[in-house]
Amino acid sequence: MRLLPGEFQDAFVQSPNVFMLFMAMGLAAVIISVFWMLSGMGAASSAARMALRAQALKRGKDHRALVLIGEIAGGGGLLRQEMKEAIEDNFGLFSFEQNVQVDLFPLRLKTLPSTAHHEPRRRIAVEAAAALERSAADVIVWGKRTLSGRLDLRILTLPSYGRTHEVQEIELAWKTGRPDELVQRALAFALARKARPVLHRPQDYKPERLHPIVEALDQMVEARGNELSEGLQLEILSDFASGALSLGERGGHVKWLQKSLDARQYYLDKVDRTTDPGAWGAAQQEIGRALTALGEREG
Structure with missing residues (x-):
């Protein structure tokens, strides 16, 4: 107390409780100010690091697809590294490019459910x-690990001109340290489908180029289980x-005609005609084409 000015010492003697209250409030204000200052410095540092990383990726961009893996809340560094390796190992199974560039991008985004308000999701x-544009990347994935241990992921590509951003939601039963091969392939498929779509118009490609991709998908269809969310399973199917x-x-x-027919019939059992009439109608058309081709083959 001797270090304080005389007025402060007199105030302490006359009203010690009031004096200590104001001192505590002043100290709290200083601590809060320091906290927000450090938080601001941390945010600025994170933004600068992200901007530098995006610039480096853009300068080094080549013909390969570039996939960004954002932060996975509750996942840790090992999980992101496993995701990176899974994409690198399996991306070529579902596209015509064997090599893909995958970056562990320093971006943290919230993982909101589809039922959340539109504006925060937008x-x-x-x-x-914006991260895709700054880095010239093709697709970004981010998400969180749920309480049940599953990965709740979001996937985004830049929309076509005049269209809004469409975020895809998928879930994977990812076991860190020993992820299942089906789950690894499913992640690579979902990203390849966005970055380098092939089977949107399969007739545009020669059969010999399509065959390995269809074979890989056939294995995934045969092995389907509850490791993948239903929406992702339907996309594979x-x-x-x-x-x-x-x-x-x-x-x-x-056999491909019969397999296509079986897959489409199963698909129709899962798709609601009222909520997705376009997908339902396209499936019906493909069933008709498969039946016609089978009839021609069998005479």
Whole structure:
């Protein structure tokens, strides 16, 4: 107390409780100010690091697809590294490019459910799209690990001109340290489908180029289980059905026509005609084409 000015000492003697209250409030204000100052410095440092990383990626961009892996809340560094390796090992199974560039990008985004308010989800999508633009990347994935241990992921590519950002939601039962091969391939498939789509128009490609992709999808369809969310399973099933039909119609083994027919019929059992009439109608058309081709083959 001797270090304080005389007025402060007198105030302490006259009203010690009031004096200590004001001293505590002043100290708290100083601590809060320091906290926010350090937080601001940390945020600025993180933004600068992200900007520098994006610039470096953009300068080094080549013909390969570039995939960004954002922060996975509750996942840790090992999980992101496993995701990176899974994409690098399996991306070529679902595209015509064997090599892919994958970057552990220093971006943290919230993982909101589809039932959340539109505006927060839109802002997150805009922030993710900005990272894609700054780095010249093709697709970004981020998410969180849920209490049940599953990965709740979001995937985004830059929208076409005049269209809004569409964030895809998928779930994977990822076991850190020993991820299942099906789950690893499913992650690579989901990203390849966004970055380098092939089976949207399989008729544009020669059968010999399509065959390895359809074979890989066939294995995933046969091994389907609860490790993948239903929406992702339906995408795998749909792409497989389209690819198998294309192979069968263009002189491939008759088994592809039958497999396509079976896959589309199963797909129809899972798709609600009222909520997705476009997908339902396209599936019906492919069933008709498969039946026609089978009839021609069998005479």
